[in-house]
Amino acid sequence: MSLLIPNLPILPFLATANQNEEASSSLILAGVLLSLVLIYFASKLGGELCLRINLPPVLGELTGGVLIGVSAFKLLLFPESGADASDSLLMQFLINTSPLSQQAAQSVFDAQSEVISVLSELGVIILLFEIGLESDLKELIRVGPQAAVVAVVGVVTPFLLGVVGLITIFHVDTIPAVFAGAALTATSIGITAKVLSEIKQIGSNEGQIIIGAAVLDDILGIVVLAVVASLAKTGEIQISNVIYLIFSAGAFVIGSIVLGRFLSPFYVSLVNRMKTRGQLLLVSLSIAFIFAYIAQIIQLEAILGSFAAGLILAETEKRKELEEQVIPIADIFVPIFFVCVGAKTDLGVLNPLIPSNREGLIIAAFLIVVAIIGKVVTGFTLFGQPGLNKLAIGVGMIPRGEVGLVFAAVGAASGALDPATDAAIIVMVILTTFIAPPWLRIVFKEPAIAEVIPKTSD
Amino acid sequence: MSLLIPNLPILPFLATANQNEEASSSLILAGVLLSLVLIYFASKLGGELCLRINLPPVLGELTGGVLIGVSAFKLLLFPESGADASDSLLMQFLINTSPLSQQAAQSVFDAQSEVISVLSELGVIILLFEIGLESDLKELIRVGPQAAVVAVVGVVTPFLLGVVGLITIFHVDTIPAVFAGAALTATSIGITAKVLSEIKQIGSNEGQIIIGAAVLDDILGIVVLAVVASLAKTGEIQISNVIYLIFSAGAFVIGSIVLGRFLSPFYVSLVNRMKTRGQLLLVSLSIAFIFAYIAQIIQLEAILGSFAAGLILAETEKRKELEEQVIPIADIFVPIFFVCVGAKTDLGVLNPLIPSNREGLIIAAFLIVVAIIGKVVTGFTLFGQPGLNKLAIGVGMIPRGEVGLVFAAVGAASGALDPATDAAIIVMVILTTFIAPPWLRIVFKEPAIAEVIPKTSD
Numbered sequence: 039m040s041l042l043i044p045n046l047p048i049l050p051f052l053a054t055a056n057q058n059e060e061a062s063s064s065l066i067l068a069g070v071l072l073s074l075v076l077i078y079f080a081s082k083l084g085g086e087l088c089l090r091i092n093l094p095p096v097l098g099e100l101t102g103g104v105l106i107g108v109s110a111f112k113l114l115l116f117p118e119s120g121a122d123a124s125d126s127l128l129m130q131f132l133i134n135t136s137p138l139s140q141q142a143a144q145s146v147f148d149a150q151s152e153v154i155s156v157l158s159e160l161g162v163i164i165l166l167f168e169i170g171l172e173s174d175l176k177e178l179i180r181v182g183p184q185a186a187v188v189a190v191v192g193v194v195t196p197f198l199l200g201v202v203g204l205i206t207i208f209h210v211d212t213i214p215a216v217f218a219g220a221a222l223t224a225t226s227i228g229i230t231a232k233v234l235s236e237i238k239q240i241g242s243n244e245g246q247i248i249i250g251a252a253v254l255d256d257i258l259g260i261v262v263l264a265v266v267a268s269l270a271k272t273g274e275i276q277i278s279n280v281i282y283l284i285f286s287a288g289a290f291v292i293g294s295i296v297l298g299r300f301l302s303p304f305y306v307s308l309v310n311r312m313k314t315r316g317q318l319l320l321v322s323l324s325i326a327f328i329f330a331y332i333a334q335i336i337q338l339e340a341i342l343g344s345f346a347a348g349l350i351l352a353e354t355e356k357r358k359e360l361e362e363q364v365i366p367i368a369d370i371f372v373p374i375f376f377v378c379v380g381a382k383t384d385l386g387v388l389n390p391l392i393p394s395n396r397e398g399l400i401i402a403a404f405l406i407v408v409a410i411i412g413k414v415v416t417g418f419t420l421f422g423q424p425g426l427n428k429l430a431i432g433v434g435m436i437p438r439g440e441v442g443l444v445f446a447a448v449g450a451a452s453g454a455l456d457p458a459t460d461a462a463i464i465v466m467v468i469l470t471t472f473i474a475p476p477w478l479r480i481v482f483k484e485p486a487i488a489e490v491i492p493k494t495s496d
Numbered sequence: 497m498s499l500l501i502p503n504l505p506i507l508p509f510l511a512t513a514n515q516n517e518e519a520s521s522s523l524i525l526a527g528v529l530l531s532l533v534l535i536y537f538a539s540k541l542g543g544e545l546c547l548r549i550n551l552p553p554v555l556g557e558l559t560g561g562v563l564i565g566v567s568a569f570k571l572l573l574f575p576e577s578g579a580d581a582s583d584s585l586l587m588q589f590l591i592n593t594s595p596l597s598q599q600a601a602q603s604v605f606d607a608q609s610e611v612i613s614v615l616s617e618l619g620v621i622i623l624l625f626e627i628g629l630e631s632d633l634k635e636l637i638r639v640g641p642q643a644a645v646v647a648v649v650g651v652v653t654p655f656l657l658g659v660v661g662l663i664t665i666f667h668v669d670t671i672p673a674v675f676a677g678a679a680l681t682a683t684s685i686g687i688t689a690k691v692l693s694e695i696k697q698i699g700s701n702e703g704q705i706i707i708g709a710a711v712l713d714d715i716l717g718i719v720v721l722a723v724v725a726s727l728a729k730t731g732e733i734q735i736s737n738v739i740y741l742i743f744s745a746g747a748f749v750i751g752s753i754v755l756g757r758f759l760s761p762f763y764v765s766l767v768n769r770m771k772t773r774g775q776l777l778l779v780s781l782s783i784a785f786i787f788a789y790i791a792q793i794i795q796l797e798a799i800l801g802s803f804a805a806g807l808i809l810a811e812t813e814k815r816k817e818l819e820e821q822v823i824p825i826a827d828i829f830v831p832i833f834f835v836c837v838g839a840k841t842d843l844g845v846l847n848p849l850i851p852s853n854r855e856g857l858i859i860a861a862f863l864i865v866v867a868i869i870g871k872v873v874t875g876f877t878l879f880g881q882p883g884l885n886k887l888a889i890g891v892g893m894i895p896r897g898e899v900g901l902v903f904a905a906v907g908a909a910s911g912a913l914d915p916a917t918d919a920a921i922i923v924m925v926i927l928t929t930f931i932a933p934p935w936l937r938i939v940f941k942e943p944a945i946a947e948v949i950p951k952t953s954d
Binding site: 063074366369 | 521522524525526528529530532533536537539540543544547553593594595607610611613614617618621770771772773774775777778779781782785786788789792793795798821822823824825826827828831
């Protein structure tokens with residue numbers, strides 16, 4: 039057709055029957071490449087800046103995500119938020135630099151968002167695998183009772199305080215109050231574990247209690263969500279489902295430890311007998327992915343599976359070698375998760391200039407106080423254990439992260455939450471997620487000294 | 497609703513307005529996890545078996561892919577082949593083990609196939625980045641003239657032999673003959689580079705000539721494809737587009753080398769000043785992805801971009817450290833590419849019991865002979881260079897791989913190719929791809945000795 043030099047060529051040599059398919063497939067790849075570059079840029083910019091002002095890098099990754107996400111520059115958007123291709127500056131950039139048409143942009147946008155979402159989920163799966171590898175199963179079992187106390191207290195306290203307060207002070211209806219109370223029970227294991235890893239406290243007594251409690255809290259959170267959601271939907275609690283979840287969670291945890299003990303020798307001898315490149319990494323990641331898959335399909339969370347796999351493989355002689363090889367993998371996958379969490383966070387609900395936000399902000403202020411008190415007290419319920427940094431344990435349980443947002447999303451979608459309470463939950467989640475990392479660093483300064491003293495006096 | 501213990505629970509607590517979205521998003525992740533485990537299993541099973549019978553592991557990865565793909569167990573299928581969710585055994589497994597319904601399966605299948613396809617494309621991008629890091633820009637420029645001779649001879653010879661033979665011996669029409677001839681010109685840089693890397697010959701004189709020629713061949717292949725496709729569509733050649741492609745390829749190659757030289761000091765000082773985890777890897781991968789993006793949108797191929805980025809970064813003092821960190825990344829991404837290439841290969845066209853295949857098989861036999869001769873001669877056109885393993889260079893150019901399949905796909909889609917010629921091209925691509933790796937190993941036995949002798953006589 040055009041015999042002039044094409045300024046924006048439309049892949050003319052692929053202008054065949056499957057033109058759209060071929061063209062959009064190569065443009066989805068282009069969109070993914072662009073998104074990854076953007077995510078890495080945001081994560082390193084935020085991480086490096088935070089490190090320099092003595093804040094945890096992961097806070098910088100979250101903030102970097104907020105900057106490029108729906109709240110600020112709208113470069114990285116996701117269809118779940120109601121955004122389409124024309125809202126995304128990244129897609130507009132792609133349209134302007136590539137042969138992509140405005141019409142085809144929507145399907146490319148959807149597909150590349152899907153890919154980035156899966157990569158982000160793989161990111162948190164790999165993070166928890168790494169945390170599992172850095173943890174110590176024996177130590178975790180030893181601190182089990184303490185972790186259980188912290189987890190249960192950390193679920194019951196904020197739930198009761200939240201529900202009673204909302205009903206009596208704010209005259210919120212029972213069902214939305216229960217939803218908000220349930221959202222207060224969550225703990226984001228990802229945020230806390232990453233900070234603990236950054237300050238090298240995962241192996242400490244407090245670190246293992248926090249990790250153990252956060253894992254138990256994740257399981258409790260799934261049960262609580264099931265209860266609350268069925269309450270909102272049918273007005274009654276589906277006992278069968280609650281029993282199923284408790285049973286499957288218990289079976290999964292015990293089953294994976296027993297299975298792990300039994301299969302570890304086979305794993306080591308298999309890896310030792312293999313000779314091709316990457317054998318240790320691929321066998322180990324396959325185990326992590328199988329566990330994550332099982333946890334996912336029995337309605338637990340994929341991250342519980344990869345954490346269990348990490349714990350089990352950490353018991354084998356391959357631990358050190360595997361840990362080293364997982365580092366670069368985590369380096370490229372984990373930032374995708376944190377930046378995406380930030381990018382999906384809509385800070386619009388925080389703007390007090392918008393009148394409709396104000397009611398939510400007042401409720402939010404109350405929820406934040408309850409969220410902090412409800413978790414900080416958990417550490418202090420561990421009586422008679424001198425030398426334990428009880429405040430650090432409580433602070434470690436504060437961030438609600440993505441888990442809290444799931445409650446808000448399910449609540450809003452079921453119609454049980456009015457916009458004000460929904461916004462209040464989101465504000466509470468954002469604030470607790472962003473204050474916990476720097477606070478955790480501050481409170482961990484103390485035990486580092488406290489730990490040295492007993493050792494020298496031994 | 498159900499107060500009995502649910503045997504296959506359908507995520508009841510997410511049974512809200514966005515139920516389908518939430519549920520399918522978690523099931524897409526489950527599908528991706530399952531696919532990755534399967535891909536890793538197939539790649540290691542094939543790779544380990546091949547290594548033990550002294551064949552290149554990459555051949556095992558391809559064969560492992562064939563086993564789980566459309567030709568055999570139909571576990572890993574892709575919608576491009578016309579398959580849908582009900583054909584895929586992996587999807588059936590997912591339906592039977594998870595709350596996924598047959599109705600929702602199709603969208604999960606499409607989404608997870610898309611994710612795996614993108615991961616596979618990232619795999620070959622990372623492979624070429626690694627090959628670039630292992631290559632030597634100065635050496636590549638030094639062997640440039642030889643590589644150019646090999647590339648041009650390797651395009652012209654099989655094209656002319658193929659077209660003339662098809663027209664005179666088989667009385668094929670001009671346009672399908674030209675298409676088949678064009679498919680003969682391709683070289684799969686991925687297959688050859690991986691084998692060279694496995695036998696540690698990338699740094700050798702022959703290795704660098706092959707890599708250089710394969711890269712040039714990739715560029716020539718894009719130009720040839722543009723010419724042939726426009727010929728098939730309009731009956732005439734779009735000069736403008738050919739000029740555009742030649743110009744943009746030249747500008748890209750020269751531009752990236754110049755830009756790389758100029759920006760290298762900034763890269764090193766940036767990485768040195770950064771303090772957060774994974775800084776070297778993320779900055780370097782971002783550069784690779786930006787180059788891949790640019791190559792992709794100017795209608796070259798993404799792999800040319802990542803190869804150029806690898807070449808440039810290999811010139812900096814970070815080379816060794818970066819190479820080490822890229823290894824685990826390549827270990828988890830690259831097998832996805834080779835297994836997917838195998839899984840997408842339909843060996844059905846090879847079955848001589850199906851009468852309609854026979855005409856294609858006869859043409860295929862001719863094409864295979866031409867494909868081998870046309871590339872093997874290339875090495876012998878390098879006159880007066882004793883000590884150079886000329887046969888190895890020719891054999892290194894034989895595999896057509898995915899590049900050859902693109903010709904067949906574009907040809908079939910445009911209607912220019914009849915089924916017999918189309919099948920013949922596919923058979924030729926499969927055979928050349930599968931025989932080259934073991935053959936390359938055999939012919940490289942010699943220079944290893946030849947190389948030692950000059951060194952001791954020096």
